[in-house]
Amino acid sequence: MNEHAWKKEGLNNLVKQMQKTYEDGIGINHVEGLNLPFRDIIYDIMDDVFAILFPGYMGRKPLTEQGLGYFVGDLLNSIYLRLSDQVEKSLHYACKLGKCDECNCSDMAKKAVYHLVEKLPEIRNKLKEDVQAAFDGDPAAVSFDEIILSYPCMNAIGTYRVSHELFIMDVPLIPRIMTERAHARTGIDIHPGANIGRRFFIDHGTGVVIGETTEIGDNVKIYQGVTLGALSFPKDEEGKVIRGVKRHPTIENNVTIYAEATILGGKTIIGEGAVVGGNVWLTSSVPPGGKVTMSKPSYDLK
Amino acid sequence: MNEHAWKKEGLNNLVKQMQKTYEDGIGINHVEGLNLPFRDIIYDIMDDVFAILFPGYMGRKPLTEQGLGYFVGDLLNSIYLRLSDQVEKSLHYACKLGKCDECNCSDMAKKAVYHLVEKLPEIRNKLKEDVQAAFDGDPAAVSFDEIILSYPCMNAIGTYRVSHELFIMDVPLIPRIMTERAHARTGIDIHPGANIGRRFFIDHGTGVVIGETTEIGDNVKIYQGVTLGALSFPKDEEGKVIRGVKRHPTIENNVTIYAEATILGGKTIIGEGAVVGGNVWLTSSVPPGGKVTMSKPSYDLK
Amino acid sequence: MNEHAWKKEGLNNLVKQMQKTYEDGIGINHVEGLNLPFRDIIYDIMDDVFAILFPGYMGRKPLTEQGLGYFVGDLLNSIYLRLSDQVEKSLHYACKLGKCDECNCSDMAKKAVYHLVEKLPEIRNKLKEDVQAAFDGDPAAVSFDEIILSYPCMNAIGTYRVSHELFIMDVPLIPRIMTERAHARTGIDIHPGANIGRRFFIDHGTGVVIGETTEIGDNVKIYQGVTLGALSFPKDEEGKVIRGVKRHPTIENNVTIYAEATILGGKTIIGEGAVVGGNVWLTSSVPPGGKVTMSKPSYDLK
Numbered sequence: 001m002n003e004h005a006w007k008k009e010g011l012n013n014l015v016k017q018m019q020k021t022y023e024d025g026i027g028i029n030h031v032e033g034l035n036l037p038f039r040d041i042i043y044d045i046m047d048d049v050f051a052i053l054f055p056g057y058m059g060r061k062p063l064t065e066q067g068l069g070y071f072v073g074d075l076l077n078s079i080y081l082r083l084s085d086q087v088e089k090s091l092h093y094a095c096k097l098g099k100c101d102e103c104n105c106s107d108m109a110k111k112a113v114y115h116l117v118e119k120l121p122e123i124r125n126k127l128k129e130d131v132q133a134a135f136d137g138d139p140a141a142v143s144f145d146e147i148i149l150s151y152p153c154m155n156a157i158g159t160y161r162v163s164h165e166l167f168i169m170d171v172p173l174i175p176r177i178m179t180e181r182a183h184a185r186t187g188i189d190i191h192p193g194a195n196i197g198r199r200f201f202i203d204h205g206t207g208v209v210i211g212e213t214t215e216i217g218d219n220v221k222i223y224q225g226v227t228l229g230a231l232s233f234p235k236d237e238e239g240k241v242i243r244g245v246k247r248h249p250t251i252e253n254n255v256t257i258y259a260e261a262t263i264l265g266g267k268t269i270i271g272e273g274a275v276v277g278g279n280v281w282l283t284s285s286v287p288p289g290g291k292v293t294m295s296k297p298s299y300d301l302k
Numbered sequence: 303m304n305e306h307a308w309k310k311e312g313l314n315n316l317v318k319q320m321q322k323t324y325e326d327g328i329g330i331n332h333v334e335g336l337n338l339p340f341r342d343i344i345y346d347i348m349d350d351v352f353a354i355l356f357p358g359y360m361g362r363k364p365l366t367e368q369g370l371g372y373f374v375g376d377l378l379n380s381i382y383l384r385l386s387d388q389v390e391k392s393l394h395y396a397c398k399l400g401k402c403d404e405c406n407c408s409d410m411a412k413k414a415v416y417h418l419v420e421k422l423p424e425i426r427n428k429l430k431e432d433v434q435a436a437f438d439g440d441p442a443a444v445s446f447d448e449i450i451l452s453y454p455c456m457n458a459i460g461t462y463r464v465s466h467e468l469f470i471m472d473v474p475l476i477p478r479i480m481t482e483r484a485h486a487r488t489g490i491d492i493h494p495g496a497n498i499g500r501r502f503f504i505d506h507g508t509g510v511v512i513g514e515t516t517e518i519g520d521n522v523k524i525y526q527g528v529t530l531g532a533l534s535f536p537k538d539e540e541g542k543v544i545r546g547v548k549r550h551p552t553i554e555n556n557v558t559i560y561a562e563a564t565i566l567g568g569k570t571i572i573g574e575g576a577v578v579g580g581n582v583w584l585t586s587s588v589p590p591g592g593k594v595t596m597s598k599p600s601y602d603l604k
Numbered sequence: 605m606n607e608h609a610w611k612k613e614g615l616n617n618l619v620k621q622m623q624k625t626y627e628d629g630i631g632i633n634h635v636e637g638l639n640l641p642f643r644d645i646i647y648d649i650m651d652d653v654f655a656i657l658f659p660g661y662m663g664r665k666p667l668t669e670q671g672l673g674y675f676v677g678d679l680l681n682s683i684y685l686r687l688s689d690q691v692e693k694s695l696h697y698a699c700k701l702g703k704c705d706e707c708n709c710s711d712m713a714k715k716a717v718y719h720l721v722e723k724l725p726e727i728r729n730k731l732k733e734d735v736q737a738a739f740d741g742d743p744a745a746v747s748f749d750e751i752i753l754s755y756p757c758m759n760a761i762g763t764y765r766v767s768h769e770l771f772i773m774d775v776p777l778i779p780r781i782m783t784e785r786a787h788a789r790t791g792i793d794i795h796p797g798a799n800i801g802r803r804f805f806i807d808h809g810t811g812v813v814i815g816e817t818t819e820i821g822d823n824v825k826i827y828q829g830v831t832l833g834a835l836s837f838p839k840d841e842e843g844k845v846i847r848g849v850k851r852h853p854t855i856e857n858n859v860t861i862y863a864e865a866t867i868l869g870g871k872t873i874i875g876e877g878a879v880v881g882g883n884v885w886l887t888s889s890v891p892p893g894g895k896v897t898m899s900k901p902s903y904d905l906k
Contacts, residue, residue: 006412006416010416011375011378012375015374017423018378018422019370019374020423021430022357024430026430026446027355027356027357027359027429027430027433027446027450028357028358028370029357029359029365029447030358030364030365030367036358036447039359039451040360040361040362041362052622054633056632057631058643059642059644060642060644063632064634065634068623069623072619072622072623073615073616076618076622080610110610114614118614118618120618121621121622124622124625124631127631128630128631131631136844139847139848140795140797140816140847143701143777144631146776148631149640150780150783151784152787152788172444172445173447176451176452177451179452180454184454184488186788187509187791187810187811189508189526191442204813206508206509206791206793207509207526207811207829224793224813224831225527225829225831227526227527242441243442243444245441259831260829260864260866262562262580264580278868279866279885281596286603290604293604294602294885301890301894301895301896302895302896308684308718313684314677316680316721316724317680319725320676320725321673322725323725323732324672328735329657329658329659329661329728329731329748329752330658331658332660332666332667332668332669337660338660338749340664341661341662342662342664395749475747475749475750475754478753479753482754482756485756491808491828493744495744508791508811511828514744527811527864529829531863542740544743545743546743547743562864564882583882583898592905592906593905594905595904596904
């Protein structure tokens with residue numbers, strides 16, 4: 001293929017071939033003129049939400065006490081308007097997919113976003129408790145500010161707490177876009193559908209997976225590589241996986257789970273105050289106060 | 303060191319010391335006026351390739367059916383020209399390293415890039431099958447669009463399928479730059495030299511490693527933390543590692559490998575339809591249809 | 605909540621509620637007019653430091669031999685000035701927290717930054733050795749340039765070597781901001797307080813954790829998922845964790861640690877030349893030259 005041929009024929013032929021691959025409509029984002037939400041705009045909005053949750057920790061400009069009210073008001077208003085737009089797109093998209101026949105996506109979007117923004121003071125208070133839990137749980141932590149500025153769990157848990165509010169308002173696509181961005185940044189994969197209590201701490205975090213139907217109580221601490229996952233997927237008569245059943249474990253209050261432990265199954269309950277040791281592979285429940293550890297050194301020394 | 307001293311002497315002395323460290327030519331990018339490919343430009347190009355593979359899922363502007371042809375044609379042409387430039391740099395670089403005495407790097411670059419762009423329709427069709435495999439394999443998946451917009455495997459597998467076409471055309475440096483970017487974003491490390499079949503699904507994905515000489519069949523599903531790695535490195539008489547031999551496993555069709563399993567060695571074959579359980583450490587082959595699981599609970603409960 | 609209500613009351617009420625959550629001063633960055641260091645500016649500075657450590661590998665413009673001195677001098681001067689500003693903010697912040705009563709933060713900042721920039725030639729020499737170690741340790745590596753351009757360990761180890769110099773000068777916040785950025789990009793979490801010798805190689809890297817008081821000798825090679833962590837935290841009489849004691853292992857010269865091994869405890873010493881096999885969970889010492897492997901296949905085949 002020389003350059004001349006590319007100019008004459010190559011490009012035109014290739015465009016035609018590509019267009020054929022678009023004909024089934026899979027993987028092209030246009031539903032009769034109305035588009036899916038824009039991922040990059042949702043990323044921008046999340047940055048602004050964090051700027052309200054922890055004012056002055058992001059960005060490049062200083063904040064002062066007297067300017068804070070203006071800063072927050074302006075940003076909140078802008079978040080409300082832009083996020084309503086994106087949520088409306090995602091709801092309209094779900095309508096077209098047949099989830100409803102006729103609905104006022106614009107009003108529903110405003111309702112969902114209003115639900116979220118009204119929760120922001122509560123979310124901020126929860127995140128302050130999460131910071132305290134990180135400080136109490138990690139001897140390497142020097143100050144609250146260090147945790148807010150640098151700990152990956154703050155990004156992952158903060159994003160989860162925000163996205164969860166949209167998830168419970170049945171907003172499609174956007175909650176998962178938010179949590180997968182945090183996953184990309186932190187290696188911590190929390191599904192927006194999980195239910196997570198107060199004072200939650202994840203140390204280091206890379207490789208953590210918390211599945212959609214996981215329930216986690218208060219004062220839970222987990223380490224890098226911990227999976228709270230599904231054991232098997234129930235299937236219907238046609239052999240297709242059934243969606244929506246509880247497939248992931250329940251972790252009660254005051255549980256600690258050490259690095260790389262894997263806990264699987266919707267009926268698995270880790271009882272209050274239990275401790276699960278590192279690398280343990282667990283598919284059954286642990287009673288309250290139980291301690292699970294590797295049974296013996298798993299190695300030979302030569 | 304006060305500020306005055308820095309201005310008078312400190313800076314000048316330091317520049318001289320730094321320049322001494324550059325004298326051996328290691329880690330400075332200038333080969334007689336011709337530079338290495340630019341990493342940031344390759345990142346831009348990959349974003350544009352994804353914009354063609356999944357039109358309208360990235361960026362901030364809406365696409366319409368009638369505009370799609372112009373969008374794709376313009377982008378494809380620009381990809382062809384810019385990538386040819388970068389590939390030429392990388393080929394010229396390899397020439398200088400002594401891989402050839404005299405060759406037409408410009409023509410070779412156009413040939414390699416043309417090979418890739420001509421494969422794009424096929425790559426898109428494979429990626430649509432990968433989306434279907436993710437939908438079939440994950441009960442938490444709600445729609446194809448959710449998978450394309452948020453699942454990390456789409457970025458990792460898409461990047462692999464593109465980079466592999468440049469790898470088999472012997473393009474230096476660029477394929478690995480592409481896959482390591484996907485690794486940074488997703489925690490999934492696929493070497494561009496691996497051979498991977500159709501309908502491939504990686505769930506969650508953080509910590510997955512797929513080595514250079516791995517072979518993977520069709521309908522394979524793997525989970526987070528799975529390593530398909532080397533067991534040991536054959537060395538030559540001087541004790542240097544020999545490059546280019548098959549060091550990584552073969553995974554046949556319809557195999558499932560659960561979280562954190564480690565499978566090592568170039569002679570290890572996981573037979574058709576086999577299932578490898580979570581956390582298993584495996585350095586020998588499994589027959590077709592075999593099921594490998596942890597032998598017993600690996601823990602004590604107190 | 606309709607839009608009219610948002611405009612009339614909703615926004616105002618919400619801003620008041622948010623402001624209440626700021627009243628305790630936790631998680632808002634303003635200390636009597638003087639702000640914390642800006643994370644984004646520190647990120648910019650780190651990009652520039654890498655541009656000096658490996659000239660021409662980042663960015664989009666070519667470098668020439670004769671231009672290199674100007675490029676380096678200009679960048680070094682700018683790094684010195686901008687980083688001094690940020691370090692001064694972080695020192696002033698620590699003063700306010702009560703670590704000292706009265707000190708010249710501006711002079712201390714310049715001293716710390718000067719210490720770092722003066723170390724840059726030595727850091728560059730160490731990084732060249734790290735590149736060599738990667739080339740010797742990975743049969744998939746084709747050239748030094750491929751390693752510099754694409755291996756995640758270069759980002760993680762380079763960031764560690766820079767941040768460690770600020771850490772030992774007692775600069776608050778900034779060293780950890782630097783290493784957590786590398787953690788986000790590479791999945792490799794190295795605390796800036798760790799002590800790491802020469803010719804260090806981390807292959808693949810996702811999930812690696814190296815704790816604050818870890819000591820690592822020369823010629824050490826580790827793989828993805830390796831944790832060098834704390835076994836337990838000594839607590840004081842009030843039950844609070846004691847900070848600053850040695851909690852993480854010591855790894856002597858010429859040790860290799862394979863994928864997903866977990867080594868815990870401040871008294872655990874892995875002796876010179878020892879080899880720790882994949883997936884091993886280790887809380888006691890290994891003598892020099894010892895080999896630790898999984899005791900037997902940990903699985904059943906059906």
